[in-house]
Amino acid sequence: MKPKFIVLLGAPGAGKGTQAEGLSKTLSIPHVASGDLFREALAEGTELGLLAKSYIEKGELVPDKVTIAMVQKRVAASDCEGGAILDGFPRTIEQAEALKRVLTEEGKSVCIVLYIKVSTETLMARLGGRWICRNCGAVYHSLFDPPKEAGKCDKCGGELYQRSDDTPEVQRKRIDVYLAQTAPLIEHYRSQGLLVEIYGDKSIEEVQPDMLKAIETSC
Numbered sequence: 001m002k003p004k005f006i007v008l009l010g011a012p013g014a015g016k017g018t019q020a021e022g023l024s025k026t027l028s029i030p031h032v033a034s035g036d037l038f039r040e041a042l043a044e045g046t047e048l049g050l051l052a053k054s055y056i057e058k059g060e061l062v063p064d065k066v067t068i069a070m071v072q073k074r075v076a077a078s079d080c081e082g083g084a085i086l087d088g089f090p091r092t093i094e095q096a097e098a099l100k101r102v103l104t105e106e107g108k109s110v111c112i113v114l115y116i117k118v119s120t121e122t123l124m125a126r127l128g129g130r131w132i133c134r135n136c137g138a139v140y141h142s143l144f145d146p147p148k149e150a151g152k153c154d155k156c157g158g159e160l161y162q163r164s165d166d167t168p169e170v171q172r173k174r175i176d177v178y179l180a181q182t183a184p185l186i187e188h189y190r191s192q193g194l195l196v197e198i199y200g201d202k203s204i205e206e207v208q209p210d211m212l213k214a215i216e217t218s219c
């Protein structure tokens, strides 16, 4: 079967991570999230993690060179042979071109770019209420997808925390950075016939079938 490399594009809080988890299970391909890779590196105290921290805290993008090297290594791992759900990468035209180069060298390609379109008001509401499990990484929302018990993960009982870049000031900065540096990818991929717009201003359960239908048609 042809490998499925699926790119999820959308502003911070659009629901890329939430939807990627469901798609990864349904399609049996890994969820590769550049933000998670940086946060893991930071938790391990590596040089990459410490470098990324200084950018993440300010809501800025980590430089392309290090980001591309990190994702290239992840995508080359054996579990990505059949494809991957790419969440948060690419985020610049340079990253998109690097991804194309890397996949082409292996005789692979991106089969679809799902652009999750959500209003700015919704983004702010989603980021402000996000809680994440410190142990297994499950994502909740205090209003839209609350855990059964406040502060505790339903799946593993782990402690829930809020990301340090989910403060209102950093949220606004991340959205501005998205508009300036990542939004140009919408037209970039549209011109290549790869972009499918997904209306993301509806419930988590309603968004997923729209994505699966588009993937079935294109991949």
Ligand code: AP5
Pocket: 010, 011, 012, 013, 014, 015, 016, 017, 018, 019, 034, 035, 036, 038, 055, 056, 057, 059, 060, 061, 062, 063, 067, 087, 088, 089, 090, 091, 095, 126, 127, 129, 130, 131, 139, 140, 141, 142, 144, 145, 174, 200, 201, 202, 203, 204, 205, 207
């Ligand atoms: P990253 O971790 O990628 O963050 P982001 O892109 O800002 O995206 P988020 O994780 O905030 O949002 P999401 O769309 O995944 O939303 P989620 O599903 O969690 O990046 C962090 C930083 O790392 C960057 O600022 C940068 O510094 C660096 N970085 C990462 N990648 C990089 C790259 N390629 N290049 C350079 N630097 C990079 O949902 C949000 C909330 O909403 C959750 O609480 C969820 O429960 C809820 N929710 C989701 N969907 C719905 C729905 N349909 N209805 C109601 N609630 C919903």
